[in-house]
Amino acid sequence: MFHRNIKLILAGLLVVAGIWQFTESNIGNGIFLILLAGIPIFLYFKNEFILLAFLKLRKQDFEGAKKWLAYIKNPETALVRKQQGYFNYLHGIMVSQTNINQAEKYFKKAIELGLSMDMDLAVAKLNLAGVAMSRRRKLEATNLLNEAKKLDKQGMLKEQITMMKEQMKKI
Numbered sequence: 787m788f789h790r791n792i793k794l795i796l797a798g799l800l801v802v803a804g805i806w807q808f809t810e811s812n813i814g815n816g817i818f819l820i821l822l823a824g825i826p827i828f829l830y831f832k833n834e835f836i837l838l839a840f841l842k843l844r845k846q847d848f849e850g851a852k853k854w855l856a857y858i859k860n861p862e863t864a865l866v867r868k869q870q871g872y873f874n875y876l877h878g879i880m881v882s883q884t885n886i887n888q889a890e891k892y893f894k895k896a897i898e899l900g901l902s903m904d905m906d907l908a909v910a911k912l913n914l915a916g917v918a919m920s921r922r923r924k925l926e927a928t929n930l931l932n933e934a935k936k937l938d939k940q941g942m943l944k945e946q947i948t949m950m951k952e953q954m955k956k957i
Contacts, residue, residue: 789863790830797826833858833869839876848880855880871899875910882913890917908937912946919950924957 804819835857842850858864861873878892893910901907915930927950935947 790866793826793830797823797830800826831866831869833865836865836869836872836876843876843879848883851876852880868900868902871896871901872906874899875901875906878910878913886917886920890914893917904937904939905942908934908943911937912943912950915950919954919957922957924954927954 800819800823804816804823807813807816807819835854839851839854842848842854855873855876858873861870865873874892875896878889878896881892882889890913893914896910897907897914901910911930911934915927915934918924918927918930931947931950931954934943938944938947
């Protein structure tokens, strides 16, 4: 994996090479190099290892997702801010299967760094509400559930939110 700035330098070099090909009357090569410069620019905004980890999670392969995320050694330098949020979000989802207390740290960090999709933010807040509920912090859990309900515009988490509210009544 390359540092995020190296990806931009590589894209710049490809654009310069494409322009040079245009000046040499090699129009086809120039067009190809300009289009090829789009790959490092895309990978600057969407990290390849996070994309592969998401694909593994879609198949419920948590070990495979952990393997892909392990390739990111230093997320602060390799990832932009939103990608760092998703890095922590994915770690939170995987750790929540075994250690809910450690997952709380990852979800809070993901919310702090920012997630671009409302659905992901709703899932993170729903998981944090579950942690708060397990620690008998009813007010915090209620606030997080209400925020998750506002963010869940498609109604995909409606069932989980109502189930958690029912469990909260028992506390």
